[in-house]
Amino acid sequence: MELGQASAINFGDAVAAPQSGRRAQEPAADATADPGVIETSIPFRLDDLRWSGFHTRVVLALGITWVLDGLEVTLAGALSGALKASPTLRFSNLDVGLANSAYLFGAVLGALGFGWLTDRIGRRKLFFITLALYLTATAATALSWNVASYALFRFLTGAGIGGEYTAINSTIQELVPARYRGWTDLLINGSFWLGAAIGAGSAIVLLDPAVAGPDLGWRIAYGTGACLGLIVLVMRMWIPESPRWLMVHGHPDEAHAIVAEIERSATGHDRAQRAGTLPKIRLRMRDHTPLSEVVHTLFVTYRERALVGLTLMIAQAFFYNAIFFTFALVLTDFYHIPSDHVGWYILPFAAGNFLGPLLLGRLFDTLGRRTMITFTYGVSGVLLALTGYLFSIGVLDARTQTIAWMVIFFFASPAASAAYLTVSENFPLEVRALAIAVFYAVGTGIGGVAGPALFGALLDSGSRVSVFAGYLFGALLMVIAAVVASRYAVAAERKSLESVARPLATME
Structure with missing residues (x-):
């Protein structure tokens, strides 16, 4: 049967029973004799629904992953000055960049390993494995005693977040x-910036000398992430396994x-x-x-889609990670x-980063993916090049620099989120x-891991022109994308x- 072809067979009577390997009672009109074959309307039943409280709860329980990531990334940036001032760690700019790269490298490996497991053993099981790793590693980061231990725990935290990306994106x-x-x-990917706001607020309070000293505030700040993760753990208890995954992997009744x-x-009511x-x-x-079938599917059957995915992920990863991880260093060193x-x-x-997906997101469903992805990537690249030039000639101050970033990332935020959507x-x-794991890993590995370390070195040079060259490279990647x-x-x-993409298990 062709995809999308209607059938008179009732789904509830046609599912297979995976435990016994026998077919459930079926109408005589169903000529299917193979117990390994099912005919199902599950995907279309899910798409036929209007938005409901169930979908809102899914968004809250699963989308908060990006809040956690935003919290982690923002703390890493906002606390960089405190890490340099800490009598225990005494980071240099290069140390900050390398530690941030360790976080991203962990995210790359975590995405690949957990991504493979997500397709093999299911989405729901990975929710808890990856979240447990995140919680443990984040709590351990607060106890770091030197540069090496801090980088190790950041690596493990990244591995947990990378695994979250694959399980959560696919389930949503x-x-x-x-x-x-x-x-x-x-919107869910844009909620990263709600976590960023929480991280920034935590840094404002905890780095105040009247509240905590330079070696205590950043430790408490990382503890904030672990506490938030515990709340998420409870929220996820009721989220079901993906019915689409179950129908392919031998559990149609469930x-x-x-x-x-x-x-x-x-x-x-019953539908x-x-x-x-x-x-x-x-x-x-x-x-x-x-x-072998995965590789053939990604890079032979869908090679053009793979090209688009890789290009979008590499461009946004470099653009975001290189700039945002060093945002605090630009403010402290140059302003x-x-x-x-x-x-x-x-x-x-x-705020600008969250408002972008919130206000422009619906246009991706109305004007279309191609139009909006091209527009947001192109505008982001042009604005970054312009702002980088103004920075290089010294006409910006801290306030106008921040306003410029707000405008740029109003467009760059939906662009980056669209890469994950794609x-x-x-x-x-x-x-x-x-x-998701492969493209995230390659994109982050090329654009993200190298970006913070590169910009850390450029900032250590003290040259605005050198930093501008880095901005131009990021702008060029966005325009190419x-x-x-x-x-x-x-x-x-x-x-x-x-x-959009027929399941590999589809039978004609």
Whole structure:
């Protein structure tokens, strides 16, 4: 049966029972005899729903991952001055850059390892594994005793966050109805900046000499992240496994039960009769997808999509990580802002980053992915080049520099979020989490890990022209990404994931 072709067979009567390997009772009209094959309307039932309290709870419980990441990244930037002043650590600018690169390197390896596990053992199990790693490593960071221990614990924290990206992005994509997918994904990724605001506020209070000393405030600040993670752990207890993942991996009965419960939660009644009128997809169940098939799918079958995903991820990773990780150093070294005042400048910066996805996000579902990705990447690159030039000739002060960053990242924030949206919706279900991991890992490895260390070295030179050269390189990457998106980006707006990229298990 072709994808999207309607069938008169009722889903509830056609699911397989994975425990026994036998078919459930089916109508005589169903000619399927293979116990490993199912015919299901699950994807279309999920997409047929209107927004409900269930979807809001999913966004809150899973989207808070980006709040945690924003908290971590902001603390790393806002506390850099305190780390340099700490009598225990005594960081240099290069040490700060290398420690931040360690966090990103951990995120790369965590995304790859946990991404593979997410596709193999399920989304929900990884929620708790990655969050537990994050909690433990963040708490340990607060107890760091030298540069090496700090870098190690930041590496492990990054590994937890990297794993979160793959499990959470794939689950949100698979639970949110198609008509809301673009705006929801951008808004959730943009919630990174709510965490940034929390981190900045924590830094303002905890770096105040009247509240805590230079070697205590930053330790308490990292403890804030661990406490927030404990709250998230409780919130996730009720989140179900992705029904889309279950239907492919041999658990159609469980998938059907979860979807029925979601429908009752969202609409207040059983929608079994409605399900019989929706299109269906015919699948051969599998317990895993071989890595050879993953590689072939990503880089042969969908090579153009892979090119777009890699380009977008590399450009936004360098743009964001290189600039934001060294934001506090620019303020302290060039504008002579005290380290305990840096948080006041990060707060408006974070506001601009959150408002971008909030106000522009719906346009990704109406004007379309290609148009908006090209626009946001292109504008971000041009504005960065202009601001970098003004910085190099010394016409900006701390306030006007911050205003310029706010404007730039109003556009750059939805652009960066669109990179994650692109790589999570453009590939088949069986490889979705690992696809997110691969493109995140390559993009962050090339653009993110190198960026903070490079800019740390450029800032140590004390030369505005050298820093401007780094900004120009970041701007160039964004413009290149805009050109690639304008040519090859997929128009995935308001379409089901299965129509954007058919599952590998689909049978004709």
